[in-house]
Amino acid sequence: DAKTTQPTSMDCAEGRAANLPCNHSTISGNEYVYWYRQIHSQGPQYIIHGLKNNETNEMASLIITEDRKSSTLILPHATLRDTAVYYCIVRAFTGNQFYFGTGTSLTVIP
Amino acid sequence: KAGVTQTPRYLIKTRGQQVTLSCSPISGHRSVSWYQQTPGQGLQFLFEYFSETQRNKGNFPGRFSGRQFSNSRSEMNVSTLELGDSALYLCASSSNGPTGRFSYNSPLHFGNGTRLTVT
Numbered sequence: 001d002a003k004t005t006q007p008t009s010m011d012c013a014e015g016r017a018a019n020l021p022c023n024h025s026t027i028s029g030n031e032y033v034y035w036y037r038q039i040h041s042q043g044p045q046y047i048i049h050g051l052k053n054n055e056t057n058e059m060a061s062l063i064i065t066e067d068r069k070s071s072t073l074i075l076p077h078a079t080l081r082d083t084a085v086y087y088c089i090v091r092a093f094t095g096n097q098f099y100f101g102t103g104t105s106l107t108v109i110p
Numbered sequence: 111k112a113g114v115t116q117t118p119r120y121l122i123k124t125r126g127q128q129v130t131l132s133c134s135p136i137s138g139h140r141s142v143s144w145y146q147q148t149p150g151q152g153l154q155f156l157f158e159y160f161s162e163t164q165r166n167k168g169n170f171p172g173r174f175s176g177r178q179f180s181n182s183r184s185e186m187n188v189s190t191l192e193l194g195d196s197a198l199y200l201c202a203s204s205s206n207g208p209t210g211r212f213s214y215n216s217p218l219h220f221g222n223g224t225r226l227t228v229t
Binding site for chain 2: 032034036041042043044045046049051087097098099100101102
């Protein structure tokens, strides 16, 4: 039931920007894009979400294309602690049921 | 604000037993959801509670059940445990408007889960 497609894994050098892409070509007009990350053996951590405008918070920036069919999560200065699995989620119409796909395993390299 | 708290952190049970897991949501959050995470199936939605009522349910057998109390704390129960029930069980809470209507614009906040091992 996942509505998103993400690369399985990515590497990023420490201190550089990490750009994580996500395709969600079947997104509906009222569906938000959410990003979470999960570090081994912890619960998923909320990062950011957006509808159609670009969003920025203290953790990351979210760039959503004009047609809303894809988005990119940007971690501006990756650190070793950003090594995690990153999930891009299109919020299902049915309430608080999030469909988590397989995510992108990001490894930040010293 | 304190985050979502789940107890216990780890649990070991044997097949056929039952287990109860507990979740305390973020203060003021009235919606509580439960997820199961396994290496093979990833994160899967179990059910959601709001105001002591289950309002959404995933595709799990009836052995999985839950409830929510008037203070929004929630428990989930798994009866007649099977080896395949070994998983990380995650609880998440979210805020809702005064009417309780869920909002697309309200993130879920997860606890660190209960690691259940069935032997």
